[in-house]
Amino acid sequence: MPHSPEDKKRAIARLRRIRGQAEALERSVAEGAACGALLQQLAAMRGAVNGLMAEVLEGHLRESFGHADCNLGGVLEPEHARIHAALDDAAALVRSYLR
Numbered sequence: 001m002p003h004s005p006e007d008k009k010r011a012i013a014r015l016r017r018i019r020g021q022a023e024a025l026e027r028s029v030a031e032g033a034a035c036g037a038l039l040q041q042l043a044a045m046r047g048a049v050n051g052l053m054a055e056v057l058e059g060h061l062r063e064s065f066g067h068a069d070c071n072l073g074g075v076l077e078p079e080h081a082r083i084h085a086a087l088d089d090a091a092a093l094v095r096s097y098l099r
Contacts, residue, residue: 002059014052021045050098058091 002011025041066087 002056003063007059011052011056014048014055018045018048018052021048047099054091054095054098057094061090061094062087 002008021041021044025038025045028038028041066083
């Protein structure tokens with residue numbers, strides 16, 4: 001779960017956009033839109049949900065395995081630098097799979 005006020009605000013904004021997409025999809029179904037248009041809307045919703053999932057998962061990984069206080073004077077100790085690099089790699093991997 002996003003913990004900082006900025007992260008919460010960003011997550012809520014994403015959720016509101018997803019809700020808007022879901023409402024538009026519902027209207028499209030009710031109006032009998034063509035399958036192609038519905039599939040396009042579904043793909044957009046899936047992308048939005050996957051983006052939110054990637055963001056929350058990345059935050060969770062960084063909170064669980066990264067330490068905000070390990071950056072002393074702007075210089076990371078070698079072990080902390082390795083952990084940060086591994087977290088960056090894991091986050092990139094997750095994002096690539098959720099596209």
